[in-house]
Amino acid sequence: MWSDNETIVDYLNFGVVADACAKLLQQSRGMPISVGISGGWGAGKTSLVRMVESRLRDSSMPDQNTYVVVTFNPWLYQDFEGARSALLQLVGDEVLRLAASNEKLFSKAKRLLKRINLLRLAQLGGEAAVTLYTGVPVGSIGKAIAKAGGFFGFGNGADDEDGDKDDDAKGKEDKGDSLLKPAEPISLPNEIQAFRNALEELLEELKVTLVVFVDDLDRCLPKTAISTLESIRLLLFLKRSAFVIAADNEFIRGAVRVHFEGAQISSDVATNYFDKLIQVPLHVPRLGTNEAKAYLALLLMERAHADGYIDEPQFTHAVKAIPARLQASWRGDAITTEFLQSLINTGDARMVALMGLAEGLAPLLTRSKAVNANPRLMKRFLNIVYLRSALAEPQGITLDIPSLAKWHLVERCDETLANALSTLVTSASDGRIDALRAAELLAADPGKPLPEPFTDDAFTREWLQLHPALGETDLRPLLHLSRDTATRDFGADNMSxxxxxxxxxxxxxxxxxxxxxxxxxxxxxxxxxxxxxxxxxxxxxxxxxxxxxxxxxxxxxxxxxxxxxxxxxxxxxxxxxxxxxxxxxxxxxxxxxxxxxxxxxxxxxxxxxxxxxxxxxxxxxxx
CATH class of the missing domain: 1.25.40 (Serine Threonine Protein Phosphatase 5, Tetratricopeptide repeat)
Structure with a gap:
C-alpha cells in the first residue's frame, strides 16, 4: 500500500520547481522573503515543500549561514491551542535550542521566550488583558500576571538585563498578594517591536536564516487559518527570515470572506489579503496525461519492486529515467508504451500488463472530474485496487490487477454506469453481461452507437477499450470485492x-x-x-x-x-x-x-x- 505521507522522492518532476524555489530563498541573502505554494488538496504541496527543505539544508554553510527549517502545521493545534500562540512558541523554542551552546545568546533567547509568553497572555482576554493593558491587577489571574510581569521585566519596552533574578530576590519585593504593587501598563506595539528586534538580532548573531514552512493551512477551519496568517505578520519581513506557506488559494479566499462576514468584501479584496503576505506566488504544477502516466508507472514499479518482481538497480534506474523524460517532454519526448517497456523485462507478462495499465488509466484519470490527475486520489485509487487484490486470494478469487483497476475506474468515475452494469449481473447469466461484451466490440468505432446502458461519450468509449475486456468475464468476483461501495445481489444460482x-x-x-x-x-x-x-x-x-x-x-x-x-x-x-x-x-x-x-x-x-x-x-x- 502507498501511504499518504509527503515524500522527497520525485515521481512528478517537481524537482525543477523545488530547485527554483530553493534558489529564490538562497538569493534573498538574508533579506526577508515569503513564498506561497498554491494547489488543491492532494496536489503535492507538502512533498514540494519537503523537496525545498532538503535542498536548503544541503546548501547551508556553517559560520556564514545555516538554514534552520521549522515546520508549523496549524491543523494539529486546532481546537487545542491558538495557532498564533503555537507558532510563536515553536519559533521561540527553536531559537532557544540554537542558542544553547552560547551562554550570552542563550540568555537573550530566554528573554525572547518571555516576550512570547507576554504576547500569548495578551490574547487571553478577560482579567489577563485588562491587567496587561492597565497595569492594575484584576482578579486572581490578573494578580498572578502582575507578579509574573514584575519577575520577567515586562512593561518597560526593552530587554531587562536583570530579568533572571532569582525567586528569593523577587520575594523580598513582594511580601504577598496584599502588598503587590500595581504593574506598569505595557505598550503592546512596543512589546511587539521589541520582540521583532530581539529575534532579528539573535538570528544575525547565530548566523541563521530561519525558514518557517506553514503547511496544511487549507485543512483548518477559517478561524484557525486567519489566526495563523495574522500570527505570520509578527514574524514576517524580518532579516534572516523566510516563510513558505502551502495552501489552496481558493480556500484562503473563502476563509477571508468568512472572517469578514457581513462586510460584503469583493473577491479582489479577499485575494489582496493573501497577496500582501506573499511576495512570490508559486503554483504546484498541474498534471497532464504524460505526468499522470509517469506517476502511475512509478507507483506500480515501486509496488512490483517491493513484491520482488523487479530488482533494485532496475527500479532505481526507472526513478531517475522517468522524471528525466518528463523534463524533456516539451520537446515531444512523451512517456510512451515503448519507453516504459524499455525500463522493464518485456519477458515478464505481469510487468508488461502493469505498464499497459498505466498507459490506459492515465488519460481517463486525467480527464475524469472525480480524479482530475490528483496525485493523492491516484494513489488512493491504486490502494483500493491492491487491497481488493489482497482480499481476493483468501476467498478463492483469481483476478489480475488490470481487471480490478478497470472495474474500480468505472466505480470511481461513472457510478451510474457501474450501478447499471451491476444490476445486469446475475447468477443465471454466470456473471457475464452481453451488453458489455457488445459495447466493447463497438467502442473503437465512433460511427456505431453503444447499446444500453452505455452513454456515448469519450470516457465510456475509452473505458470500454481499456485492457482487459470484461465482456467475457464473470463479474461476480469483481462485484463481490467491491462491496465496500455497494451491496451486491446476484440472484439465485440454479446451476448444479x-x-x-x-x-x-x-x-x-x-x-x-x-x-x-x-x-x-x-x-x-x-x-x-x-x-x-x-x-x-x-x-x-x-x-x-x-x-x-x-x-x-x-x-x-x-x-x-x-x-x-x-x-x-x-x-x-x-x-x-x-x-x-x-x-x-x-x-x-x-x-x-x-x-x-x-x-x-x-x-x-x-x-x-x-x-x-x-x-x-x-x-x-x-x-
Missing part, C-alpha cells in the same frame, strides 16, 4: 456443479465426442438446457456463423435430450441472416428440430445464395 461443468465443456467443444455426451447425460435434461443456453450466449462474440463448430452447443444436448429441440430452434432463429454461411448447414439439417428454421432461411431475402444452395443440397441427401 454438473451443469456448470457441461456449460464449460460446450463452450470449448468443436465437435461431437464421448466425454461431452457423458457430461450431458450426467447433467440431466434441465441442467443441460441451462448449460446449452448459457454456452450459446458465451460464444456469441466468437461465432462466425460459417463453421460447423459454431452450432455444436445446440446440436449435442439435443442429441441426448430431444425435448431440448424447441429451445435450440428458438436460439438458432435469432441468427443474423446476412452472416449465415453454408458451412453450418449440413450439420444442422441432420437435426429434425432445426429444419423449420432452415426452411425459413431458404425463403429469406437476406440469406446469401451460397447458403440457400447449401440448404437445397441438404434436402436432397437421403436421411
Amino acid at each position: 456443479p454438473e451443469g456448470r461443468a457441461l456449460r464449460d465443456a460446450l463452450v470449448s467443444a468443436s465437435n461431437s465426442n464421448v466425454p461431452l455426451t457423458q457430461a450431458i447425460t450426467a447433467a440431466g435434461a434441465i441442467q443441460s438446457e441451462m448449460a446449452m443456453v448459457r454456452a450459446w450466449q458465451l460464444k456469441a462474440s466468437k461465432r462466425t456463423w460459417r463453421a460447423g463448430e459454431d452450432v455444436v452447443p445446440l446440436i449435442e444436448p439435443c442429441k441426448v435430450f430431444s425435448q431440448l429441440g424447441a429451445k435450440a430452434a428458438a436460439l438458432l432463429s435469432e441468427a443474423p441472416l446476412a452472416d449465415i454461411g453454408p458451412g453450418i448447414i449440413p450439420q444442422l439439417y441432420t437435426q429434425t428440430w432445426a429444419r423449420p428454421v432452415l426452411e425459413k432461411w431458404e425463403l429469406a431475402t437476406s440469406v446469401n445464395k451460397t447458403t440457400k444452395a447449401a440448404i437445397q443440397r441438404a434436402k436432397k441427401v437421403p436421411n
Whole structure:
C-alpha cells in the first residue's frame, strides 16, 4: 500500500520547481522573503515543500549561514491551542535550542521566550488583558500576571538585563498578594517591536536564516487559518527570515470572506489579503496525461519492486529515467508504451500488463472530474485496487490487477454506469453481461452507437477499450470485492456443479465426442438446457456463423435430450441472416428440430445464395 505521507522522492518532476524555489530563498541573502505554494488538496504541496527543505539544508554553510527549517502545521493545534500562540512558541523554542551552546545568546533567547509568553497572555482576554493593558491587577489571574510581569521585566519596552533574578530576590519585593504593587501598563506595539528586534538580532548573531514552512493551512477551519496568517505578520519581513506557506488559494479566499462576514468584501479584496503576505506566488504544477502516466508507472514499479518482481538497480534506474523524460517532454519526448517497456523485462507478462495499465488509466484519470490527475486520489485509487487484490486470494478469487483497476475506474468515475452494469449481473447469466461484451466490440468505432446502458461519450468509449475486456468475464468476483461501495445481489444460482461443468465443456467443444455426451447425460435434461443456453450466449462474440463448430452447443444436448429441440430452434432463429454461411448447414439439417428454421432461411431475402444452395443440397441427401 502507498501511504499518504509527503515524500522527497520525485515521481512528478517537481524537482525543477523545488530547485527554483530553493534558489529564490538562497538569493534573498538574508533579506526577508515569503513564498506561497498554491494547489488543491492532494496536489503535492507538502512533498514540494519537503523537496525545498532538503535542498536548503544541503546548501547551508556553517559560520556564514545555516538554514534552520521549522515546520508549523496549524491543523494539529486546532481546537487545542491558538495557532498564533503555537507558532510563536515553536519559533521561540527553536531559537532557544540554537542558542544553547552560547551562554550570552542563550540568555537573550530566554528573554525572547518571555516576550512570547507576554504576547500569548495578551490574547487571553478577560482579567489577563485588562491587567496587561492597565497595569492594575484584576482578579486572581490578573494578580498572578502582575507578579509574573514584575519577575520577567515586562512593561518597560526593552530587554531587562536583570530579568533572571532569582525567586528569593523577587520575594523580598513582594511580601504577598496584599502588598503587590500595581504593574506598569505595557505598550503592546512596543512589546511587539521589541520582540521583532530581539529575534532579528539573535538570528544575525547565530548566523541563521530561519525558514518557517506553514503547511496544511487549507485543512483548518477559517478561524484557525486567519489566526495563523495574522500570527505570520509578527514574524514576517524580518532579516534572516523566510516563510513558505502551502495552501489552496481558493480556500484562503473563502476563509477571508468568512472572517469578514457581513462586510460584503469583493473577491479582489479577499485575494489582496493573501497577496500582501506573499511576495512570490508559486503554483504546484498541474498534471497532464504524460505526468499522470509517469506517476502511475512509478507507483506500480515501486509496488512490483517491493513484491520482488523487479530488482533494485532496475527500479532505481526507472526513478531517475522517468522524471528525466518528463523534463524533456516539451520537446515531444512523451512517456510512451515503448519507453516504459524499455525500463522493464518485456519477458515478464505481469510487468508488461502493469505498464499497459498505466498507459490506459492515465488519460481517463486525467480527464475524469472525480480524479482530475490528483496525485493523492491516484494513489488512493491504486490502494483500493491492491487491497481488493489482497482480499481476493483468501476467498478463492483469481483476478489480475488490470481487471480490478478497470472495474474500480468505472466505480470511481461513472457510478451510474457501474450501478447499471451491476444490476445486469446475475447468477443465471454466470456473471457475464452481453451488453458489455457488445459495447466493447463497438467502442473503437465512433460511427456505431453503444447499446444500453452505455452513454456515448469519450470516457465510456475509452473505458470500454481499456485492457482487459470484461465482456467475457464473470463479474461476480469483481462485484463481490467491491462491496465496500455497494451491496451486491446476484440472484439465485440454479446451476448444479454438473451443469456448470457441461456449460464449460460446450463452450470449448468443436465437435461431437464421448466425454461431452457423458457430461450431458450426467447433467440431466434441465441442467443441460441451462448449460446449452448459457454456452450459446458465451460464444456469441466468437461465432462466425460459417463453421460447423459454431452450432455444436445446440446440436449435442439435443442429441441426448430431444425435448431440448424447441429451445435450440428458438436460439438458432435469432441468427443474423446476412452472416449465415453454408458451412453450418449440413450439420444442422441432420437435426429434425432445426429444419423449420432452415426452411425459413431458404425463403429469406437476406440469406446469401451460397447458403440457400447449401440448404437445397441438404434436402436432397437421403436421411
